[in-house]
Amino acid sequence: MRFSFAPMEGVTSHVYRRVHAEMFPGVERYYSPFIAPNGSGRYRAGNLRDILPENNRGVDLVPQILCSRPEPFLAVARELAAMGYREVNLNAGCPSGTVVPKHKGAGLLGDLPALDALLEEIFSRCPLAVSVKTRMGLESTEEFGAILEIYNKYPLSLLIIHARDRAGMYKSRPDLAGFTRALAASKNPVCYNGSVFSGAALAAVEAAAPGLEQVMLGRGAAANPALFRQLSQGRALEAEELRAFHGQLLDAWLAQGLGERHCLARMKELWYYMIHMFPGASAKRLNKAQTLAAYRAEAEALFASGAFSAEACFREDA
Numbered sequence: 001m002r003f004s005f006a007p008m009e010g011v012t013s014h015v016y017r018r019v020h021a022e023m024f025p026g027v028e029r030y031y032s033p034f035i036a037p038n039g040s041g042r043y044r045a046g047n048l049r050d051i052l053p054e055n056n057r058g059v060d061l062v063p064q065i066l067c068s069r070p071e072p073f074l075a076v077a078r079e080l081a082a083m084g085y086r087e088v089n090l091n092a093g094c095p096s097g098t099v100v101p102k103h104k105g106a107g108l109l110g111d112l113p114a115l116d117a118l119l120e121e122i123f124s125r126c127p128l129a130v131s132v133k134t135r136m137g138l139e140s141t142e143e144f145g146a147i148l149e150i151y152n153k154y155p156l157s158l159l160i161i162h163a164r165d166r167a168g169m170y171k172s173r174p175d176l177a178g179f180t181r182a183l184a185a186s187k188n189p190v191c192y193n194g195s196v197f198s199g200a201a202l203a204a205v206e207a208a209a210p211g212l213e214q215v216m217l218g219r220g221a222a223a224n225p226a227l228f229r230q231l232s233q234g235r236a237l238e239a240e241e242l243r244a245f246h247g248q249l250l251d252a253w254l255a256q257g258l259g260e261r262h263c264l265a266r267m268k269e270l271w272y273y274m275i276h277m278f279p280g281a282s283a284k285r286l287n288k289a290q291t292l293a294a295y296r297a298e299a300e301a302l303f304a305s306g307a308f309s310a311e312a313c314f315r316e317d318a
């Protein structure tokens, strides 16, 4: 199986990706959290920092764009081409209530003629290969038959299918049967995404979808940064590795010049996932830490507590 790291805004930033690629090699590709250009193709300085090649050394990165119109997409794609990128990813999956009503992200799936027109423009003019990360529908994964007919009209470099509808947000059970039908019917290469947090979950996907070659991991890998290795070579994460990863990440954020408060916010965001590797423990005290020194002491106490378990994994119901 080939693995990629899902884009996760607020988590898989360039600093995270670099440290992760160094300590846990073997991820084929990382996808950037989305760049959201305005009508004239401009976007936030933070988005630019996140994708600058000098900030992504050692990382095979595919930048992602969230927009509903061809011009801003193409403007950003041209910039990415000038930076040396070879592929760009279109976000057709973001379920956010501020995004979908603007017909962006999963909102693209609500108007198929408009999606078709957007792809037509993109594929006739984009200087880069284009992959799409999509949900299977807005209200139901049953919508995906009609959506796939649109994707099948274009030479996508990869169709990454998050096997949920928008209504399922990050909670509903992935539609493996629907995904398997899509895998068979897609004219483009397909990557599976959705709730692969453990070997058992991967085995279930592989059993349902024989012939599948690519899987994208998100929250499971944010909880267990060695999940890629564990799923391909079997070697589980060790507490010491997680401690080292945590330490390097913290140092890298500080070296980036991030202020104490912002740095703590970044690390706390990550603990939402990593705490799952410490069953029975709580991130409450870490989250309460207001200074770097207090935070470090809490993190050390957690690592020293013996609560870490290599068998643990991210759980949606936790």
Ligand SMILES: Cc1cc2nc3c(=O)[nH]c(=O)nc-3n(C[C@H](O)[C@H](O)[C@H](O)COP(=O)(O)O)c2cc1C
Residues within 6 Å of the ligand: 006, 007, 008, 009, 010, 011, 032, 033, 034, 064, 091, 093, 094, 133, 162, 170, 193, 194, 195, 196, 216, 217, 218, 219, 220
């Ligand atoms: C906090 C958070 C931020 C995310 N940001 C993005 C994003 O910027 N672009 C995107 O395509 N998906 C984004 N996603 C969705 C993930 O890439 C992935 O599709 C989803 O988490 C399902 O995979 P998983 O079950 O392996 O986590 C985000 C998910 C989470 C939880």
